[in-house]
Amino acid sequence: MAESYDVIVIGAGHNGLVNAAYLARAGRKVLVLESRPVVGGAAVTEEIVPGFRFSVYSYVVSLLRPEIIRELRLAEHGLEILPLDGTFTPLDGNYLWRTDDHSRTRREIARFSPADAESYEEFGRAMVRICRFVRPLLDAAPPDPASLAPADLERLLWLARRFQALERDDKRLLLQLLTASAADFLDGWFETDVLKATMAASGIIGTFLGIRSPGTAYVLLHHYMGEIDGTFRAWGFSRDGTGGVTRAIAGAACEAGARIRTEARVVRILARGGRAAGVALESGEEIRAPVVSSSLDPRQTFLRLLEPGDLPPQFLDEVRRYKFRGSSGKLNLALDGLPEFTCLPATAGGPAAARPERCRGPAEPGAGRHLRGAISISPGVDYMERAYDDAKYGRFSRRPYIDVVIPTLTDPQLAPPGKHVMSCFVQYAPYALRDGDWDSRRDEFADTVIDTLAEYAPNIRSIIAGRQVITPLDIERAVGMSEGNIFQGELSPEQLFFLRPVAGWARYRTPVRGLYLCGSAAHPGGGIMGAPGRLAAREILKRGPL
């Protein structure tokens, strides 16, 4: 007899797993189907080069909602977040280094501009206040302004009242964050080019926009929303890589009774008379369930897994219009040693006089500490914007923005003793290349990244023991995220809140009754946040006992 479940969750990425865990905890019989041999989706740790374990795609953790960590008791399931301390931006003969040590960061920024050092602290406080306002919006399904239902109107009114309760300056900042470009927003605070460029980088991650494009300030805010142990804007590594996060969630889901099947590729969502009835696997097997919760993006869910006849034509039009436009790639490097940045060598720790004249920062507390955080290749606002210009015309950036982390400095077990893994997130790498294709240009892309890194750390070429190049096409093929967009669709204003992914369908439901979306393409969007999975579970549970 065929198996039967209350809910089938498609995809075992972090959102699918969070969704399954909450449903199982509420007593639903849940089956999670994952096409790959491992769970985790884009949050996986894999041994790519023998002995070296990489967070292959997603590589840092911050946005994961604290209530999910708490409610699913993820710590008991092995989740451990290690701090990622600061951001180091190398320059030609100088550097900008911000750490969690406030007074030190202040001194560092003051080397560029005392005024900026002042503003920096105030900026941090303001962002915390704004995040405090926005966070409840991430923890609830968005209200629909087109609806005249009392619940929606009430929610809008509630929003307006909360907004009114903000300080005047915070209202201004919030509205600016919703409308301005990251660069313009930061112009209101700072004068140091490299500081603005590095901070603005958060505004373009995963988007096909430049730091001067209006709307990127919101993405900046999105990345500030992270909270670890009550500290806003804290980023960290998961022990044993990002796969550690999804393993913990999977553990919680299984403990609650969910079943997870890997290497079970769903090829069709069965819909009968406008209702979900189950799924069909590649093997031909059909599994029945009255509720199907898809953590895949809308293109995969609606255009690949359903028949066109299952959905209203207007809805299909909207889905086709939904923008992915993957813009990032990755380079994962296995290293024999550590990169030596000319402006501040890894062994730095000696007297300031031993360093080049232009980069006499404060004395080092420990060698190589600047390599333990993020290393950001973002030397200036123009540099970042030019990187985007290339992408606009279908080229990968000739001099890209790179966000580098070396997790082995915090979590040495990821590599053999004395060796390191280095993750380089690269933007821009547009999915649609004008000349050639990603398969034929993959090495050229990787070389561009290495050449760029070598400008700051010339020894990089000599310490590479192995490399894994990930293009947006690879992301699409391996993890199933359309066009390699890491957020399952751009975080642009017309694809946010009540418009994500499609107006009128922002609350995890779909035109097929019993079919829900629980991935990053649903409100509030991407990153290892888990909020869509949790909120979708809440909507599914509103249906009452099955």
Place this chain on the structure above:
Amino acid sequence: MTTKNPRIVIIGAGINSLVAALVLARKGLVPVVFERGAAVGGVAVTEEFHPGFRASMVAPMAGPIAPAVLAALEAAGQRVDWLESPARLFLPETGNPALALWTDPGACAAAIEKIFPADAGRYRDLRAALAATRGFFRDLLVTTPPAVDDLRSAELLRAARLGFRLRRLGKRTMVRVLRWLPMPVADLAEEWFAAEPLRAAVAARGIFAATMGPRSPGTSARLLLQVAPWGEPFAPPVVPRGGMGALAAAVAGAARVAGAQIRTGAEVEKIVVKDGRVAGVALAGGEEIRCPVVVSGADPARTLVGLIDPGQLPPSVAHQVRHYRTAGSVARVHLALDALPRFRGATAPSSTAGAAAELAGRIQIGCSIEALEGAFDAAKYGAVSAEPFLEATIPTVLDPSLAPAGKHVLSVWMQFAPYRLREGNWSARAGSLLPLILATLEAYAPGISGLVLGSRVLTPADLEQTYALTGGHIFHGELAMDQMFALRPVFGMARYRGPLAGLYLCGAGTHPGIGVTGASGWNAAREILEDLRAG
């Protein structure tokens, strides 16, 4: 004499100021308008730039002028002789055939059908979609934005009313509008049209006079503000006989008839502030006029930084105004031509008798999204576009009175010419604009250089100097999402009230801020009257 102690002083005699003066005068308030130039009109002026050749020096045409304003002109016996253009837009032949977008929707669809068959239906659909939003956007232009800085019950109600007006369009149209507004205009254009020239025709309105390209989010909102009040994708060229100066003369005439006083050649040098409220204005030459209400038609930066002592403003306002973006991106060039130029792909041959009808509207050089975006790239780094986006008009096609018989005027907006150049300055670079524009035009209208009898170039620096436009920005400040509607010019100042008691803003630096509509002046006057009624 009332000039001594008027109740209301208006700074500048641009269209918005004149509309405000007209509305206030009709209520018996006798406003006094001070204009530093010799003529009224601000950016709506007709001047002779070469012996016998006149042109609308800055704004070549008006935007949608509120029906109420037009009715007020008529009531005052001021006639504006609007010219009816048979064409909206012409895109000369490039890699694609030339495209004429006609005023008559049927003819327009037929013209599209002929070269881009797939898009003719889309044109009709887009037109219908925009027509559905027409009433909303017409209203929006003459709506005072809600005070987002202070959403008390009354303001919340205003915001809700706006939401309700939008909802009344029906769910589908409402969602469409909300989705469209923040989009890059390129995405909007690409959703509707497959042919590049059509996409570019849509996108051009979205980026005109902005330091943004078609791929910049929020450019759709700029497009909608300009075209949706017409209910169609391509805005009509609204221009009076005699050029834009004729419109200014009509509004000024109506204001005078209603009782307003207008003093030209009188430059306000300072807004006098006492005890945190305005007390009057000081004119160049020393004359001081005491007055409890000062309405500035000058741009916000000029008003709040140039005319008021910085110490008089609250520090947070000073900070906001400092960061208000005013850098312009366009240069203006007028050419006196010996004959009508022949654009590639234009159908009718030029003759002295019948000029080509398709050249009666706007002529656009920049016929693909990529061409427009590419032109923008240079501006980001403070350089002039090597291949600029040009928007030309030949006003003499419909109005031969502007030039000697058989001769023509061709006026060009050239974009991008950023106000802030990284290398050199505009006084040194001014000479390079004309050759660049002629070389660009020559590719689309071969032989045009040989027709040039005279020219006038206005760099962004000239626009700033001559027409008192800070940063040379013809919209009185960048019109982007963060400086639009309830955030225009800055947060907390969107309701036409300045940061000091008695101070009002009525220029394009306030909502809607899209070209010559008079809407800002109309809205400001309404708010002033409301405050006066409330005492």
